[in-house]
Amino acid sequence: MSEPLDVLAIAAHRDDVELTCGGTLAKVARAGHRVGIVDLTQGEMGTRGSAERRAAEAERAARTLGVALRTNMGFPDAHLANDDASRAAIVNVLRELRPRVVILPFPIGRHPDHRIASEVARDACYLAGLAKYAPVAGAEPHRPFKILYALAYREDPVKPSFVVDISDTFETKMAAIRCYASQFDGALAAGEIFPTGQDLYELIRVQSAHYGSLIRRPYGEPFFTHETVAVDDILALGVQSL
Numbered sequence: 302m303s304e305p306l307d308v309l310a311i312a313a314h315r316d317d318v319e320l321t322c323g324g325t326l327a328k329v330a331r332a333g334h335r336v337g338i339v340d341l342t343q344g345e346m347g348t349r350g351s352a353e354r355r356a357a358e359a360e361r362a363a364r365t366l367g368v369a370l371r372t373n374m375g376f377p378d379a380h381l382a383n384d385d386a387s388r389a390a391i392v393n394v395l396r397e398l399r400p401r402v403v404i405l406p407f408p409i410g411r412h413p414d415h416r417i418a419s420e421v422a423r424d425a426c427y428l429a430g431l432a433k434y435a436p437v438a439g440a441e442p443h444r445p446f447k448i449l450y451a452l453a454y455r456e457d458p459v460k461p462s463f464v465v466d467i468s469d470t471f472e473t474k475m476a477a478i479r480c481y482a483s484q485f486d487g488a489l490a491a492g493e494i495f496p497t498g499q500d501l502y503e504l505i506r507v508q509s510a511h512y513g514s515l516i517r518r519p520y521g522e523p524f525f526t527h528e529t530v531a532v533d534d535i536l537a538l539g540v541q542s543l
């Protein structure tokens with residue numbers, strides 16, 4: 302068995318995690334933690350490029366972010382389902398990688414795959430802790446301690462539970478996104494990002510700057526947790542009120 306992961310990001314398509322939490326993954330990896338990415342589909346339904354080209358781009362993006370591993374579940378793109386076979390397959394991967402923190406897409410999404418990826422992965426995180434669910438010889442049950450939902454680009458009236466300051470890794474995030482030239486060069490929209498007429502790369506910068514402004518920093522990535530965030534020392538709380 303390999304060393305457990307500190308953080309695992311799971312998403313529907315190659316390039317999803319770069320768009321929503323790439324700066325955070327790069328920041329955690331840079332701090333010396335073990336980070337992984339699981340893409341559920343190969344992106345074969347994408348209008349631009351091919352699944353093979355996206356595979357090569359995803360590999361380069363993972364190296365750019367500094368993550369330890371990236372795997373692909375090979376589920377059918379645009380046909381993701383929260384069914385028993387999909388849950389069991391993700392459970393297997395969770396028991397192998399044993400992440401402490403899992404980052405998922407927000408459970409509301411423009412693309413149905415994003416919404417279903419969030420649900421199927423969340424359910425698998427719970428089921429992976431049940432010893433009698435889909436047992437495989439040599440694999441111990443494992444339930445991740447924490448689930449975070451990446452909230453970037455969502456317009457629902459949900460306030461981020463917190464924003465990660467990605468000012469130091471924003472350029473790394475953009476370099477990882479630029480690895481997907483087949484998807485994004487000349488694009489005006491992507492995933493959950495609606496077009497404004499601006500270049501997609503500029504649009505991501507503007508959005509990241511907005512999230513950064515919420516914590517009075519140049520760039521940020523927003524997250525949501527159902528649980529309340531605990532604070533030890535109220536004197537150490539950042540973000541000026543007045």
Ligand SMILES: [Zn+2]
Nearest residue numbers: 313314317492
């Ligand atoms: Zn996507």
